[in-house]
Structure formats: C-alpha cells, structure tokens
Amino acid sequence: MAPDMSLDRILQEITTATNLNTLHQTLKTGLPKESRDTILSSPLASGQDPLNILDLTQNTLGVLYILCVLFQMTWSITHHAFRAARLSVTNIAVHPQVITTFCATFLPEQARLAPERVTALAKGIYRYGLSNGSTSWAVQPLFNLLTRYPPDTSYLTTIHPVFLQACVVASQPSAALPILATPIANVSTLLSDLTYNDNLVYHYLGGVALAMLKRWADAEEYFEICVTAPGSAPAALQLEALKKLRLVQLISRGETTSLPKYAHSSLPRMFKNSVYTELINAYPQNIEKLHGLVDKEKPLFSADKNLGLIQQAIERAPRWTLRKLTATYVALGLADIARLVGIPSEDDVRSLLLSMIEAGEIFAQISASGTVTFSDPPPQFSREEVDSVLRSAQTQSALLEGLDMDMARSREFITKAVKGQDGGGMWPGPEEDLYAMAGASGPWAEDSMFA
Template identity: 75%
Template sequence: MAPDMSLDRILQEITTTTNVAALNQTLKNSLPKESRDTILSSALASGQDPLSILDARQNTLGALYILSARLNTPNAAVPPEFIKLFCARFLPEQARLAPERVTLLAKGIVKYAVSNGVLSWAIGPLLDLLMRYPPDTSYLTTIHTIFLNTCVVAQQPSAALPVLANPIANVVPALSDITYNDNLMYHYLGGMALAMLKRWPEAEEFFEICVTAPGAVPAALQLEALKKLRLVQLISRGETTSLPKYAHAGLPRIFKNTPYSDLVSLYPQNIDKISALVEKEKQLFGTEKNLGLIMQAIDRAPRWTLRKLTATYVALGLADIARLVGIPSEDEVRALLLSMIEAGDISAQISASGTVTFSDPPPQFTREEVDAVLRSAQTQSALLEGLDLDMARSREFISKAVKGQDGASMWGPGQEEELYAMSGGAGAWAEEAMFA
C-alpha cells in the first residue's frame, strides 16, 4: 500500500484481505505516521461513509482503525450508533492485534461524550469494550482506568460494580499497552468509586492493593491512596490498621509527615482538636479531594468513642454516655446506640430506666455465609495454583529470580512512574468527583 493511498484503496484492502495480521501491519506501518489518522478519517470519493460499508464483526480490525482515528481527529464525523454497535459486536481476536488502537478508541469515546456534554454516555460503550476485549475479566487493560475514571467523574460509581467485582489476576503487556501505573490507577479509582458508594470494606481493599504494589520507590499515587485508605478505615472501623509487611517501608514515613497522620492520632476522641486541624488544613484537604471523607469520619467519631466505652464499662447510664461521647442529647445517644446495635457494631441492652448494659456479641454465621467463604477459598486456591504453575514455567521469571539473588530488583516502576505527580495523574482526572 503506497503512502499516498486514498481511503477507497484502504477500504478495498480491508474488505478483501484474508490475512488479518498482514492487514494490521499494512495499516500500522505503510501509512505515514503523521497523517495516518487524517487519511483514515477522510471521506470516500463517492461521499459514502466507509463505516456504513464495514461489518463491525467481520471487519473488526479495519473498523477499529477508522473509528479510533475519527474519534481522535478534530471535526471528523462519527455516527454514535456505530460506536455502540462496534463495542457490542467487535471480534476480540482481531482487536487484540492492535492494542494501541483499542486504547485510542477508548480515549476517543470519552472525548466524544465530553464534546457532546454527556460524559455518562461513554459508560455503556466502554463497559462493552472492557468486558469483551480481554480473554476474561481477570486481565487488566488500559480500558479499565479509562472506564473507572469516567464512572467516577460522571458521578455514576455504581456502573463500575460489574467490573470491580472481578479481581485482577493477569497483567499481559502484549494484550494491552499497559504501564506500571495502570495497576495503581485502576485500584485507586476503584477505591474511589467504592468509597463514593460507601462500600467501605471493598474500598479499603482496593486502596490497600494500590498502596502495597511492589516498587523500588513509592509512587506519588500510592501516597494518595494511603491517605484515602486511612480515612476509609476511620469511617468503617474507627481506627487504622498496620500495613502488610510487603508494603514499601518508605510510605508510612512519608505519610507521617502529613496532616493526615495528625488526624489519625487524634481520632476519635479529640473532636475539638480534629476540627481545629481540619480548619487549618482545609485548603489542602479540599485540593486533594479528601474533605468529604474527613467530614464523614468526624460525623462517625461519636460512634467509635462509644464503642471504646464497651471495653471499659459493663453498664452506663444514657446521661453518662452523652457526657463521655460529647453528644448533648440523651435521645441522640439512644438513637446512636440503637443504630450501632442494629449494625452489629456493639452488643447492648437499654433498660426502661436508661441504663445501658454492654456484652460481648455472640458469633453468628449462617450456613450460606460459610458455604460462600468455602467456595471463594476453593476458587482462589485454584487460581493461585494456576498462576504458580505459569510463573514456574516463565523463563523471564526464572532469569529475574536468579538475578534477584544477586541483589537486583525483580519488580519496580520505571523512572517515569517514580516521578509520577498527582497534578497530572489520576487525582487530576477525577478531581471533580466528590464524596457525599
């Protein structure tokens, strides 16, 4: 194919070739790189739209090149119906030949939605693209971060739940042009979406995966994830927990030099000091989009102060609890107690005279819960066994393991990831997302 070939000739190549891999090399290498997308976005000599001729399934690769080019070329006409049709029907085996075009397509879908003033429109096509492109939902792709960021910024975090329900177990660079930061950003954004839905245990898990990802030095995004992890723990537990031993030792030291560390050390009893700290650092907390989480933690502080009383006292009057917790009304204390009893946070009884008797909550497990845990354990065991076998067969892993014994690092971000700054990263992507 000559560099000056028209779109008519390109379309003929797409519709007549039987060697899709060769077609990919032609579209990728034979067209001038600086004008490839301009050529692919041009019109046929007859004025007919080439996308009206191509079949989204049979001609997946050609349609992918043309559609991704149009979506990223200014003023190029793009039929929204074809975007939806392509994402719902494309042939994954063909699309995987050009992972960089799939990434370009996903970004272009977001640009198209933004230009039309309806970002949420992109969620449906992106979800179809994400669920159909990889061999199965355990594979991480560049589409994941694009999709999650769209859900968070569009204030539709629940749309991400079908994706977040599938743990990531496979990272294959050849499948999708992913980088070290894609894993960090996926779990960071997943934690944000789950926190927006107040699904605290799941949000904590996603933030922790981001925080504990291996690397030679902590990434800036991991520090941001640690800040949110600590706030989520305060909301859901009333206290923070130690990071796993495999987390980078430098992260806790960096975190200790932030106002978030002071907030954690004061929580939950010192509400007056916490309020003063929040007022002093309000601009910082707001800029980092953590003010909403902090306010939720403050609102729940009396709950955790009350729970700490159960470790010291067997019985207390409502008036005594109100004084110790800092709630002015006995009726508010009664309502708080009832809500905590209902949620299973404490085990207590309130007498007619207003005396609250605390007791240890009896363990309660349903047969369904036990069966679900056993099934999950069996599934994870089989998955880990498969991963272990795959890793043992990997020459690259064995080579790196041998080098690792000599002191070389097996894993770690590249220089670009080490210098990653939140001002241009996921925090900036999702800076419009607020926690109610």
C-alpha cells in the same frame, strides 16, 4: 502501497483482505506517515463515510484504525489533556451509535492485532463523553469493550483505568461492580500496551468507586493493592491512595492498621509528615480538635478529594468512642455517655445507642431511668453454619473409621496388640498366623467377622 493512495483503495484492501496480519501491517506502516491521518480521516470519493460502508463486525480491524487514527491523544488521571481528532474535531461526524454498536459487536481476535488502537479507542470514547457533557453515555460502550476484548476480565488492560474513570466521573460506581468483582490475576503485554501506572490508576479508582458505594472493606482492599504495588520509589498516586486507605479504615474500623511489610518503606514516613497523621491521632475521642483541624485544612482536604471521607469519619467517631466504652464499663448513665462521647444532648445519645443496638454494633439495654447496661454479644450460629459443622464432623468421623479399619487389618498392629494383652515379653514374628494370634474370641472371631 503508493503514498497518494486514496481511502477508496484502502477500503478495498480492508474488505477483500484474506490475511489479517498483512492488513494490519498495511494499515500500520504501509501508508505514508505524513499523510496517513489525512487519508484515513477523509471521506470516500463519493462523499460517503467509510464507516457507513464497512461492516462494523467483520471489518473490525479496519474500522478500528479509521475510528482511532484521528483521535490520538494523551490522557492522565489528574489532568485531562488530550490531542483529539475524529471524535471531537472531525471532517466526518461520527454518530455515537456507531461507537456503541462497534463496542458491542467487534471481533476480539481482530482487535487484538492492534492493541494500541484499542487503547486509543477507549480513551477516545471517554473524551467524547467528557467533551459533550455526557460521561454517563461512555460507561456502557467502555464496559462492552472491556468485557469483550480480553479473554476474561482477570486480565489487566489499558481499558480498565479508563472505564473506572468514566464510572467515577459519571457518578455511576455501581456500573463498575461486575469488573471489580474479578481480581486482576493476569497481565499480558500482547493484549495491551500496559504501563506501571495503569495498575496503580485502576486499583486507586476501584477503591474510589467502592468507597462511593460505602463498601468499605472492598475499598480498603483496592487502596491497599495500589499502595503496596512494588516499585523502586513510591508514586504520587500511592501516597494519595494511602490517605484514602487511612480514612476508609477510620470509617469502617475506628482505627488504622499497619501496612503490609512489603509496602515501600518510604510511604509511611511520607504519610507521617502530613496533616492526616494529626487527624488520625485525634480520632475518635477528640471531636472538637477534629472539627478544628477540618476547618483549618479544608482547602487541602478538598484539593485531595478527601473532604467527604473525612466528614463521614467524623460523623462515625462517636460510635467508635461508644464501642470502646462497652469494653470498659458494665453500665453507664446517658449523661455520662454523652460527656465521654462528646455529644451534648442525651436524646441524641439515646438515638445513637438505639441505632447501634439495632445494627448489632453493640449489645445493651436502656432502662427507664436512663441507665445503659452493656453485655457481651450472644453466640449466634446460622442454620448453614451448623449444617457445615455437622458435615465436617461426619466427614472426619468417616475418615477416622476408615483409618481404624486400615489399622485393624495391619498384621503388625494385631500382633503387638495381642502380645501386649497376653503379657508376653517377646513380639511374635511376622510369619505367625494372624488368626492363630488373635484366638477364637474377640473381634477377629469368625462369628464377628462374617456376621
């Protein structure tokens, strides 16, 4: 292809190509490197935008190149530094509807020929929404891109972390739930130019989105996946994930748990030297110290984006202290509970108790005199659980009955059983007749067998 080839000629190549692999190589390497971006970002000779001429579905590969060539950029989770083009500084304005339509209708088979362009498109969509103050707009096209591009969403792609970033920044964490519901089980470098960091960022942001929704158990799982990802040395993001993991555990459990053995051994040591260890050691009993620590380290906690989680943990601290009391005391007065929990008002303690009883977190009764009597939770079984146990029992019963019948048909077993009943000292040989050994009475009698 001549170095001075116009966009009109390229458009003809795109619309008439019968071999997509050849077209891909033409678009990728066939244009002069120094003028490729200029050519692909220019209008047609007629002044028309090529995106208005091309079929956004049938010409997926060509559209992808034209959309992406001028918004090559760099993107990171902590510093949004971009080298943007067509979607932000452009010779031809790209209407958002073009991007939305393309993401909803593109042909995945064509897009998979140029995975690096799909990555650039995803980052460009996010950048476009961010720069225009409408990150929420970017969520839907990114969702369509993510759900349509890989064979299924169990394949990790470079779109995953960008989509999660958009959901978190746009305060739309619930939009990520259909994606987060499918664990990552497959990785293919043919689908995406993946890096180690993509996995960390996706699971870290997944934990953030789930924590925003107060789905603590799920958030804990995602943060733990990020923290325990194997590597020669811990990444900075893994330490940040560990901080959030510990705070989520305080909120949902009232205490922290040990990391799996396969986590990098340096991480616990790095975390131990942080102020978060002091906070955990004071939790949940020492409310006064917790508040003092937050006041002292507020700039640090804010910079880590953890102040909201810490405040939620402190709000729940009295609940965890109260639950521990139920394991020690049978009955306590409201005044005693207020003192032990660190709540000055008995009315506030009563409200806390009632809310915990209603939520099923504790089992207790409050007398008119203000005495609280704790009790063990009553055993509760749902109808579904009972039916499941009965079905399991019936299955096991049928299995045992089958085994019993198989054993009853065993010549060796019958021989030994009958000889034992007769008190004989010698076992009959296998050549003896089964019915003769059994005799005319008992379960092997003719009237029993054929009844």
